[in-house]
């Protein structure tokens with residue numbers, strides 16, 4: 001099993017993800033520079049966070065149009081898991097691998113703090129180790145994290161159980177106060193209709209060891225590794 005971690009100019013969470021995959025959960029992983037065109041030999045992909053191309057035009061817009069994204073699309077079409085974290089989520093929406101868009105936070109500042117999230121579904125390759133309804137703590141760090149989609153798309157995401165994480169308060173309720181960026185319906189993460197592409201704004205790799213204040217993010221990577229072992 002081998003997982004590719006894509007690096008663009010401006011990516012800055014690549015080595016954190018590499019550390020979690022290799023040192024914390026013992027999976028085989030490698031960073032791949034965006035100029036590589038092939039991802040043959042890889043069974044899964046992480047598009048990590050950062051500021052690819054300085055967030056120029058729109059966050060993720062330039063990275064989404066690089067040749068390696070054709071290979072990421074191929075991996076996704078093969079049913080292999082693709083995980084986009086923060087800037088990675090922005091890139092996956094810009095590449096149209098995921099619905100909707102990430103727009104400037106309602107209060108237009110960079111926000112960097114812990115959030116509580118409710119796991120809305122355990123039936124994805126990335127959340128199989130969670131319980132539906134479980135409330136977990138993961139940090140956010142973004143300026144363009146407001147999830148937006150047109151009403152019919154939102155309805156479809158709900159109907160198909162594609163909303164994976166929602167920002168909630170300490171009691172597990174998706175209130176306005178618990179919503180750090182104005183995301184519609186408090187959405188923090190979604191999957192595609194085939195369920196093998198996940199994007200989320202919070203950073204599970206920054207909460208994968210208890211010394212960091214939470215190790216609950218680790219289960220995202222462990223679930224992904226289980227899925228690869230079982231299927232590929």
Ligand SMILES: NC(=O)CC[C@H](N)C(=O)O
Pocket residue numbers: 048049050051052055059085086087088110141142143144145
């Ligand atoms: N941590 C990140 O990936 C940053 C996300 C993005 N560049 C933003 O600020 O919106």
